[in-house]
Amino acid sequence: MYDVVIVGGGAVGCAAAAELAKYQLKVCLVEKESDVCEGTSKANSAIIHAGFDAEPGTLKAKLNVRGSSMMAELSKKLDFSYRNNGAMVLCFDEAQLGELEKLADRGRQNGVPVEILTGAQAREKEPRLSDEVVYALYAPTSGIVCPFEMTLAFAENAYENGVEFRLSTEVTGIEKTAEGFTVQTDRGSLETKAVFNCAGVYADKLNDMAGGRHFNIIPRKGEYLLMDKDAGTVVSHTIFQLPTKMGKGILVTPTVHGNLLVGPTAQDIDDKENTSTTRDGLAEVRAKGSLSVKDLPFGKVITSFTGLRAVGDTHDFIIEESTEGFFNAAGIESPGLSSAPAIAEMLRELLEKRMVLTPKPDHKDTRKGVTHFAALDRDAQNALIKEIPEYGNIVCRCETVTEGEILDAIQRPLGATTLDGVKRRTRAGMGRCQAGFCSPKTILLLAEKLGVGIGDIRKNGRGEVHEDA
Ligand SMILES: Cc1cc2nc3c(=O)[nH]c(=O)nc-3n(C[C@H](O)[C@H](O)[C@H](O)COP(=O)(O)OP(=O)(O)OC[C@H]3O[C@@H](n4cnc5c(N)ncnc54)[C@H](O)[C@@H]3O)c2cc1C
Known part of the structure; x- marks a missing residue:
């Protein structure tokens, strides 16, 4: 029995996971794709909006301003790019x-x-x-922010603090039970006391499954x-x-x-x-x-x-307990990226009205992303190559990404299993040639480390459940 099942591994679901991971709760995040950040969170303007645009008094205004004020500190603690x-x-x-x-x-x-x-x-x-x-x-x-780095940072921090991730797992139904909910997926059912609906453009479908007041996305x-x-x-x-x-x-x-x-x-x-x-x-x-x-x-x-x-259809964020124990974070259009950590706080505050949340004494509030070789000075680069020789092999020439970084991206917690997963964690394939040169080598590294054939490596999309998750 979980305390909370979060549906959706975008910026909002992952920020909510990181927020809940601060407490003694059993939490599971379910994502239908094979990686986090495969929905809207991967394709947007990446602006941390100041908050002048939203109608005063709306959730968009309140949560944008709060989220934007949190971003500089979060980017340092969780190691993602923000300027x-x-x-x-x-x-x-x-x-x-x-x-x-x-x-x-x-x-x-x-x-x-x-x-x-x-x-x-x-x-x-x-x-x-x-x-x-x-x-x-x-x-x-x-x-401005890197939306992939930000979402991955929340996800990895949540994972390191004990949140379970079920990737390549689609929620197909939600049933009310005496204790909470049975969440049906295409890979079995989960019992939980509460559900967070962070399903992006599908949040209306999830809300309908739980029988909340109907809205359209x-x-x-x-x-x-x-x-x-x-x-x-x-x-x-x-x-x-x-x-x-x-x-x-x-x-x-x-x-x-x-x-x-x-x-x-x-x-x-x-x-x-x-x-x-x-x-x-x-x-x-x-x-x-x-x-x-x-x-x-x-x-x-x-x-x-x-x-x-x-x-x-309300043109504001829909953040509410729509039926007992079922919480929506729906209609999260822009400025959703800017607001994600503040939306996570609000969801936690709503949950706190339902259950007692006890802080986790050993919670880690920092996380370190992949070390970007090209950003190091020459002495640090040499020291790293001495320690791990794979940092001496450049795989992506456009973005100067080394084999060491790609191996780290694959082997770290919630590691990459696809070409796009490697790209979002390291920038290999993000540059001028758009992965023309580095794809073959990245595919070989993925196949070798995941123990599968090169024909099984996908650019993105659903595949086998991640072994660590
Ligand atoms: C063009 C554009 C520009 C934008 N520009 C900005 C900007 O500059 N600044 C800003 O602050 N915001 C911006 N936004 C908004 C921002 O990108 C979104 O608000 C934010 O990414 C939403 O995150 P999310 O986690 O709610 O959704 P998503 O990232 O879409 O995540 C939802 C996840 O739920 C999963 N899912 C769905 N159904 C199921 C299911 N049944 N079972 C399991 N998993 C499921 C999906 O696969 C997906 O990964 C922009 C958006 C767009 C489209």
Whole structure:
């Protein structure tokens, strides 16, 4: 009998797992894919929003501001990349100044520092901004993060503190029992006192299984272009346009790893699995991105991708106990990444009304990710190669990732079992050639360490249950 079963291993489910791992609870996280961070948490803008955009008084506003204030410390303790780079929202027409002021006012009500700059002041901070910019809202507390590193950091910290992970396991039904729930999966059933529904675009289906008040989650597609590191210094801030009712619009931003990201579009669709990119969508990204920043180097695009926002019909986060012992974290669209640790705290507070939570005396609040060889100085690199010779073999030339890092990614707790799993833990395959050169060697290393044939190694997606999990 578990105390809590968490459904979904995205940023929210993994943050909730890390939060519950602070207490003497028996917790299991169930994820239908073969790794954590396979849903929306892997495909988004990676902005830690300052919190000026959300309607004051909403959960989005409250949890965004709280989550964003936690991020710097969490990134140090759990070892994930985060940078406080600041953001600007551009206004191209004097007539739009009122809207920018409304946004600034919302920010002040949410307790977020903001300032309105003239076009000239904005261009002083960001020389490549369009000449058409007449005003800009400046938000110094906005940041950028690596969403894979963040989600993996929460997951590994939870795992090291005793949370069980059942990967490649899909929840197919939920039945109320005298003690709590039977959670049916395609790999057997689990008995639990409580359930956290962190199932992203499928949170409405999970809620229906438990018989909660019905709501719909509509997938809203967002398409992106990612550019090479050569283009990463075109801007240093995150550059937004004025938001619309469909979201925050097309942005241009550096990533924490030094690439340049432009997107996303916003299109409501029916299919919860449709992460295709389209010619029209990417043309829109180019056209709208070019309104904000001059001469965007589209010749340096290395990949395109799509993420699906989980848009709930209340247009706010749905975080509630929907039936006794069944807790929803649903409708977690943007700013869900920024809010994830605060959503986790809120879920724990709701659970605390149901059961007594006793802190775990030996809880570890730090975690160390894969050591990135290229980030070390020469002496540290030499010392590492002396200790573990595999750090002397470069496998991914674009991102300078060594065999030692790939072996660590495979062999560490909740280790990688797929090419994408290795990529998200080490960046092998994230660079200019998009895994053209390093895939064969990475496949060999995966096959050797997992004890399977090379034909069994997948790029991503469901496979065998992870041995350690
Ligand atoms: C285009 C776009 C841009 C965004 N930009 C930002 C941004 O800049 N900043 C920000 O703060 N937020 C942003 N967001 C929002 C943010 O990405 C999400 O709020 C966040 O990733 C949601 O995390 P999650 O854990 O709720 O969902 P997910 O990451 O989708 O995780 C849900 C998990 O549940 C699993 N699951 C589903 N059903 C089952 C089942 N039956 N059994 C087992 N497992 C199941 C799925 O496989 C998945 O792994 C953006 C989103 C999009 C799409």
